Every structure is written in C-alpha cells, then in structure tokens.
Amino acid sequence: MRLDAPRESTGAATIPFGMLPVEKALETVLAEVSSLPHEDVALADAVSRLLAEDVRSDIDLPPFDRAAMDGYAVRSGDVAAAPAALEVIGEVRAGQWPDLPVGPGQAVRIMTGAPVPPGADAVQQVEKTQPLDEFRVTLLAAVAPGANVALRGSEVRAGDVVLTRGRVIDPAAVAVLASAGHSRVRVARRPVVAVLVTGDEIVDVSAAPGPGQIRNGNGPALLALARAAGGDARPLGVAPDRQEAIEAALRPALAADVLLVSGGVSAGDYDLVEPALLDLGARFLFTKVAIRPGAPLVFGRIGKTLVFGLPGNPVSTQVTFDVFVRPALRKMQGARVLARPRVGVELLEPVHNRSGRTSHVPVRVRSEDGRLVARPVRSMGSADLTAHARANALVVIGAGRSHAEAGETAEALLLGSFLEDDGAPL
C-alpha cells in the first residue's frame, strides 16, 4: 500500500503541491519510531550512549561531613573572638575516620576530603592559622559555623535521582554514575543502521572515476553520521541502477532497525529505489518533503524496519540525515532531546530562498560582541560538499519566506562540528 503525501492546506501556501512541510514530515517520522530494548553495559562502554533509566545514588553525597580545605576542624564558637589558641588533639586525613570528638577549646588538624570529627562545626583553612607548639594552634581569624564543611547529603541524599533517563552519558555523567556506585549502566541498544548507496555513476573511493562517474562520498558520510548518532552502522556497498540489484542488496538488511538508501529517489525514470522498496513490502508515509536541499525524500517502513530513501546529492543526503534520521535514531534510544540546538543568530549577509521549501543554508556561526552572528558559506548548491564541510551550522529559512535580510535574526540549526570550530572566517 502506498500513501501519498497529505495534500491538505498546510498554512504555507507556497509549498509545492504534494510536498510535506518539514515539521509534518518530522512528526510523521517520529510517530513511527519505537523504543529499542535496553541492555546493561560496563560504565566505560556506556560513554556517549543514552541512559535508559533514572539513576539513583545508593549513598549520601558527600557520604560524611567532609572538609573542603586543609586546616583545623574547630567549634566555631571557640574562635568567635579570634585570635584564639586551641589544643590540637589529633589529625584526620582523607580515608580515615575520626575517633576523637572535638571538645570545647579543642581542634583537630584536618585534610581536604577528610571527615569532620563530631563536635566540630567548621574548618578554618590552614593559611589562617599559626602553630604555637606541638600541641597548640592559634586561629588567626574567626570562622562561621559550617564554613569549609560539605555536610553529609548536602549534594545528594541516598535514594535521590542523580541522573534522569534519556540523557547522554558524557564524562560528567560518568563521574556521577561512578560515585553513585553504578559500575554497569542500563542503556538503549544501539540501532542497527544499514546503509546502501545506489547509482550506476558511483565508483569506490579508491578508484579513479571514469567518464560520467563520481566517487562514493555518501556511503562513508552516512556511516559516520549514523555512528555519531549512536547507531551500529553497517555498509551494504553500492548497488547499480537495476531494481533487482537494489532489492538483492537490501534483502539481507531487512532485520536492521533502519535502512538508509541514498540516491534513486527523484521522479526520474531510473529512480528505482521506491519500486524496489515496494517489492520488499514497504509502506510509504511520504515521498516528498518541502526541504531544500533534499526534496526527494522517501520515508516508510518494511515491517518494523524504518526506511529512508535519501536524495543522492551529497549535501542533501547529509542535511536530510541531520533533520530527519538523527532525531529518529535518538528517539529509538530514548533521548530526551532529539535534535541539535536551534539558536538565534544575526545574519551578516542576506539569504535567499526561492525554492518555496524550508531552506537550510550553510553558515559559519561565531560569537561577536555578546551575540551570535552567521555568515553564509559560499556554496554552489546541494552537491557542493566542500561548502557544507566548511559550515558549522545551517540557517533555516521557512518555506514561506523568499529571503532574510542582513541584520535580521534567523534560526540556526547547529551542526555536530559546532563545538570544534570557532566560526571565524576561513
């Protein structure tokens, strides 16, 4: 069964007939996504994956009243009228447990990270003390009750949720998981993403393209994109433009969670991906989206497998991956946040959009005088790979807008490279 794209009015009169608005297409994709099963992995292997359950601490943090400075544990009332001499009754280091309570007029030498002995209610830092002799110290300054003491449970109570499910396990989360006693972590299984590139014109990266041929850039790029989105990406190679060859290449991958096929999805007579997918039992949810670059974009499913027929133009491939496939892969893994951040940026140059589609313009974003500014990258269009590789964000111009002025604030979708780049002109 084949469902055509909805043709009802979308509110954006300029969208070409039969094309689904980007927002509706993304909604349609996400509505088809189910959560993957969970698995327990060792903490070190959980890095960059999605946490599948709320994580609680089994202990208070800190687990005891903890000295935040090297110095002396004292009763703050004893030193209110500093300088004051106190009797030093002992010492406690990190990893030790104090056996002596601090009585009136007494102090205990204490090291950062050590438990504060009973009786003491503050730590005076060593720089504000002066040893008198082996058994006495002068506190040169008063200290407020609670000063330089991290109270037991002040950060976390035993049983508190310390990390919520759906977050990425970044190094900061690793520290929390380790401290809370989680040597194994429940995460979503990685989605298996099979990647097929189609086209008679495609040759391998290591080949010298003959007349009319180009090298396979989309395969390696899609594998890298899928892996960066948490996928277990598997190459299916390159299929020529013959329907039976495409079907044969896809058939072993029908157990994948996601099939990505690049090329062969425009309306041309030799665009055989849709017929091949239909033959394999695909049900299509849409076949055209009002996005630029990338209008010929097919989405459907074969059984439980989500299938994306991505345009063969290399920039279109990458943009449609970021806009539709990545959020789907993140949702499968239970991510709370599915898309990259969208931020307001001031355009340094005007941007045109004569497509009637939601346009994604490659730009370099940087911070300047406290605001984010964006300069479009010179691009020759949706095949201009090098322009896309120079961008650290895409400015999004709505389907109903033909241009945006310099000085205007526009929305930018940050790319994965944004954190690695300073956005300065190249």
Added chain:
Amino acid sequence: MRLDAPRESTGAATIPFGMLPVEKALETVLAEVSSLPHEDVALADAVSRLLAEDVRSDIDLPPFDRAAMDGYAVRSGDVAAAPAALEVIGEVRAGQWPDLPVGPGQAVRIMTGAPVPPGADAVQQVEKTQPLDEFRVTLLAAVAPGANVALRGSEVRAGDVVLTRGRVIDPAAVAVLASAGHSRVRVARRPVVAVLVTGDEIVDVSAAPGPGQIRNGNGPALLALARAAGGDARPLGVAPDRQEAIEAALRPALAADVLLVSGGVSAGDYDLVEPALLDLGARFLFTKVAIRPGAPLVFGRIGKTLVFGLPGNPVSTQVTFDVFVRPALRKMQGARVLARPRVGVELLEPVHNRSGRTSHVPVRVRSEDGRLVARPVRSMGSADLTAHARANALVVIGAGRSHAEAGETAEALLLGSFLEDDGAPL
C-alpha cells in the same frame, strides 16, 4: 629544579599571591606542547580525528558538466520563445557518457547526476516539458543558459585544497575526503594519556564505601574526557597516599604523552603527588592557578611527558581538564581550534565570585527570543558532581570581578554536552 609560579604583577590585583592567572597558565601549558607524529589510517578510522595535512582533490568537482535535475538538456537559445518543440535525439543517465552532441533544435533526455552532452548549455526540468511523441518534446518554458547545470570544476578544481589541516574529520569532511579520492588519511597519532587517581579515601566503583571513603569518580571521568579529546587513555588505577606507591604507579607510564594525576596536589602534609613527581624527575612550570574551582593545579614535564596534577575535587578535576588539558591534547594533534567555543550569554540570575580567581559557574544555556540566556545550576561547590552534570556550559567570571548582574552579558565556555541538550530548565 623547581620553578615557582611567577610573582610579578598580573594586572589583576585581586589574584591571590603565587597563583598564576588562567590565561598565563594556559599559555604556559601550550608553550610546552609539541606536535605528535602523523600516521595514515583508513578513512573509516579517521572519523573524529584531526586532519594532519591539507587535502587536495585529484579531480574537478563536479568532474563533468552535471545535470542537477531530471529533464531535457537543450540549447537555451532554442527555447527562448517557449513553448518550443525539440527533437529528442537520445537519453543520458547518471553513470553514462553522452555520445551525441545536441545540435540546434535538438534535446537529450537527461537524468539528475548525468553528464550534460556537448552542445547543450542548460537543463529544463521535466515538470516544465510535455512529450509530443516518441521523438519530440515541447518545452513549456524558456530556460536560462547554465540553468540546472553544475559546471565541471565549479565547486572544486583538481589540485585545490578542499580541507585544511587541523580540522576535525567530521562526517561532512568524510564525504569530501571520499569524493576527493582519499581512502587513507594522514592524521596525528593519538596522544597516550595515562590516568592515576590518588587518595587513601578512594574505593572502586563497585565497592560500598566504608567510613570516610568515597568511590572513584575521577578516574572514569578523566578517561572519558581524554578519549573524547582524541586521547588513547589508559588507566593506572588508584594509588594510596604513600609517595612510593604513587611513584610506583607512575613509573611504567613515563613513556605516555600526558600523565594525569588527580588528587594530592593541595598544600596539605599528605599531598604527595608533587614530591613523587619531583622524584621521578619532574620540572614544574606552575603549581597554583587562580581558577575556581581548581586552584591547586600542578603542571610540568618529566622528559617529554607533560604532567598535570589535577585537584581531587571532582568538579575541579573536570573543569581544569576542559580548560587546560583538552587544549593541550588538541594542540598535540595539530588542531586549528584548541578550546570549545566561548559565547556571550545573558545571565538570568546574578553570579558571585568571591574567590579572587577566574570562576567557572555551571549554567544551562539556551536560545530564547534570538539570544542565548544562561541560568546557573544550583550547586553546592566544587565537589558537587551532579550540578556539573546538569550544566551545558560554564559562565566565566574574571578573577578581578566579584559578581555579575542578572541581565548582564557574560562569557560562557560551552561544554561537550551543549549539542546534546536543549538548555531547558530541568
């Protein structure tokens, strides 16, 4: 030999005596960094690494005049007064090479990605044509010269630099490398980063901490941070607070590019990391930095190995890694951009800094009405791991400033989690 931190005036009169300003400390670190040797790796293994040489294309891109649409290749002059009927003399698909030139009054059916035949100077998209019979087509609209044709070499000329060294090999760069024929890529060797955690109080993640003990959060976090920065990170385990134990743990790692030791670097009597490093031949460049969190921060070298003694407080550990260690690891790998982006953000709440040091305040940054806004995360201080794990950026308040007002624009250092997070209140 031990060099004390410079004591000359730094322009920031409030910086505590003997502490190096953050900018000078970073300069000092980077001045000690040498570039790592390069190695050639397969394209798939190069993802997320640093490109070590400028990359040129061996071919023009596109390699031929390429149809950007399905339609008819025509001589634009023939259809200036459209509608116009043309003789269809053949067809060319992607992967084929046209053998017939297009003469006056002629057209060739052409598919996206196919070479435009000689004689034709434009492609009219199929939607604006109407077949007359088997051998003729009516062009319903005129087409400008060059329309829907991506000219050979218009994106890249053979020999052009398509990627410059020092950039991260992200998926967009992978597409360029593949298209330009680079199945192997020259990258910097990964820096070997050995990680030792010290402290009598530290127990393993899987253990139940006894009285006065805490679990080892810093080890797993530092390993994850080093790997995310491109390092080949190797755990040295946990050493107790005995100098000979610390030395024994470090000795097998003296061939590493970088040693990271957490804990044991404040001025306390049981902070044995500096003596241990001295015994192993360390030359120190600084031992205190005016940073908060993280003042006790030791940097030096043992032979060619860079050594960082990081504070044991878990947030201090992570912040000092991001501010000092990550840029060093990136510079070793030849990165053009060493630090995460610093962006201007509007503070939604006031921020205080009574430390006299450059303060790094955990915040959540999000885009709101076209500007970036930042709300501080509730934190109990430099041991509050869970606060740090909720942040997606650190607001940086200079050492000379005691506070910043709500509404003020401050500088934020984006964290690795920024792209995974929407910054909405948790």
